[in-house]
Amino acid sequence: MTHNPADSTLERAIALLDRLxxxxxxxxRSNLPLIDFVEDYLLGLGARFARIPNAEGDKAALFVTFGPNADGGVVLSGHTDVVPVTGQKWTSPPFVLRRDGERLYGRGTCDMKGFDAICLAxxxxxxxxxxxxxxxxxxxxDEETTCAGCLDTIKRFGQDLPRPALxxxxxxxxxxxxxxxxSVTTYRTIVTGHEAHSxxxxxxxxxxxxxxxxxxxxERIGRDLEADRDEQARFDPAFSTVHVGIIxxxxxxNIMARQCEFFWEFRGLPHASHRAALDRFEAFCAQIAAERLNGFPNAxxxxxxxxxxxxxxxEPDSAATTLALALAQANHTIAVPYATEAGQFQSGGLPAVICGPGSIDQAHQPDEYIDIAQLAEGVxxxxxxxxxxxT
Incomplete structure (x- = not known):
């Protein structure tokens, strides 16, 4: 899809993306300087908004309303945080938007300040x-770390904030x-042993x-989970997974280790219990503790x-799916292997879908970029x- 270079809203989106x-x-880090900037922009337009701070006061969500101040309608949701750039080899400063032809480079251009920019534009x-x-x-x-930065706002839907329909x-x-x-659940397992000479x-x-x-x-639990497969093969891989990332x-x-910890995750098919791996793991932990730690009181x-x-x-027939397919001018949906805040909205009672500009293949990468044509499609x-x- 080509874009219209005379589209003032698209150009405004690019300018806003530069600032974001x-x-x-x-x-x-705190996102408050970004939130301050967005509030100033919205104040200049006369838009209505509410700031929802976190408990510590160093971060905040922002909820903006256009049209009737009533329940219903659509909430367009994007996160403001980005993943680190430390250790990545960028060819230009990651926090300076660089345009090269029809691509815009910079941390967050794709994931997902590009979407934020077109919404604000x-x-x-x-x-x-x-x-x-x-x-x-x-x-x-905090979407990149916990997916929980949206929860305080969702809890206020239908109370002091309007409740969107989707x-x-x-x-x-x-x-x-x-x-x-x-789904994704992350764990930290800490093993305390008893020191002795090796x-x-x-x-x-x-x-x-x-x-x-x-x-x-x-690893064995992960292999066993492969038996419960997504029959429609919409996911790649088509089963829940277990992964240990750090130990x-x-x-x-020459010292028998007193402590060892490892960090692991479970990524589950939507129908799978979030405890599908944990319950089996804890049963094995109890067995090992009885066999190996008995006789060492602090172990x-x-x-x-x-x-x-x-x-x-x-939810193929949900209001969110029906509307999004019509707006995207599409006739089928896809499934994605990564977690988003969409599950939090659905758990909060709102039908939800994911649809945004850019490719996940560029997310979290050095020289992250988004095609301007994708921003145009989003507009x-x-x-x-x-x-x-x-209407």
């Missing part, structure tokens, strides 16, 4: 449209409509050795749930939305 990329909103058109149902824009935080989450899908994604291993218990047994058990522990080669195995983001279940999608809600 300039804010280093890595998840470990459409604000003047939303304000001018005779909307009969509201359009909301929601900007969240949600469109603008993660990069090349403007295809995704109606399903896997020449007399019966005097202690190595946390490293026990941890290795547990990691091997997780660390021990003091020296133990602990597993902590760090983050949990629900999957998005396909066209949002224009159709304004037209649909004005």
């Amino acid at each position: 990329v300039a804010f280093d909103t890595e998840s470990s 459409m604000a003047p058109e939303f304000l001018a449209a005779p909307l009969k149902k509201p359009i909301h824009i929601m900007l969240s935080y 949600a469109v989450i603008g993660e990069p899908t090349l403007m295809q409509v995704a109606d399903a994604h896997k 020449s007399k291993p019966w005097l202690g218990v190595s946390a490293v050795h026990v941890a290795c047994q547990l990691v091997a058990a997780l 660390q522990g021990g003091t020296a080669r 133990k195995i602990e597993t902590i749930v760090e983050t949990q983001a629900p999957g998005l279940r396909s 066209a999608f949002l224009r159709r939305l304004a037209g649909q809600l004005s």
